[in-house]
Amino acid sequence: MNKVVILGRLTKDPELRVTQNNVPVTSFTVAVNRRFDKDNADFISCIAWRKTAEFVAKYFNKGDMISLAGSLQTGKYEKDGQVHYTTDVNVEEVYFTGSKTETTEIEKHNDIDADMSGFMPMPNDDDLPF
Numbered sequence: 001m002n003k004v005v006i007l008g009r010l011t012k013d014p015e016l017r018v019t020q021n022n023v024p025v026t027s028f029t030v031a032v033n034r035r036f037d038k039d040n041a042d043f044i045s046c047i048a049w050r051k052t053a054e055f056v057a058k059y060f061n062k063g064d065m066i067s068l069a070g071s072l073q074t075g076k077y078e079k080d081g082q083v084h085y086t087t088d089v090n091v092e093e094v095y096f097t098g099s100k101t102e103t104t105e106i107e108k109h110n111d112i113d114a115d116m117s118g119f120m121p122m123p124n125d126d127d128l129p130f
Contacts, residue, residue, distance in 0.1 A: 002071040004089050006044055007097065008032035010064050016057035026053040027088075030066060046070070048091040056094055067095040 008030040016026050026048050031041045046068065048056050060066055070091040077084055 003069065004072055005067075005069045006030055006032055006046075006089065007065070007067045008041070008044070010060055010062055010066055011043065012062045014057045014060055016053060023050060024053040024057075025049050026057050028056065028060075030068070044089060045087070046089040046091050047073075048094070052091055052094060056091070059096070060094075065097040067097045069093040 011029040011031050014026045014028040016024055018024055028046050028048075030044045030046055032044055033041050056066075068089070068091050070089045070093070073088050073090040075086045075088075077086070
């Protein structure tokens, strides 16, 4: 199974292009915070095709939070006699996760740890009625 799910922020505005065969495509990078190292992020290269590419280019901008699902796709090319390897997420699904302002305000005023947002802490085993 080859399935990738990412939640992060766009590093720049996506630009819609068209291939020689008139197929819409957009490439973009998503910055994803590391779970246990809040000071660092991974920058994930993504590529979307056809209607998904048009959707991303139309509705998302630099800094917007984006959630997507797809599959990993590897490739290689040769430049100046050296072989370069690539790894991209081939985007199949895209979801809105809130505007930059809304998400930042939620994170700023949220009392729950960012890793646990939306979840209630469980009581100790001694506190359980069974």
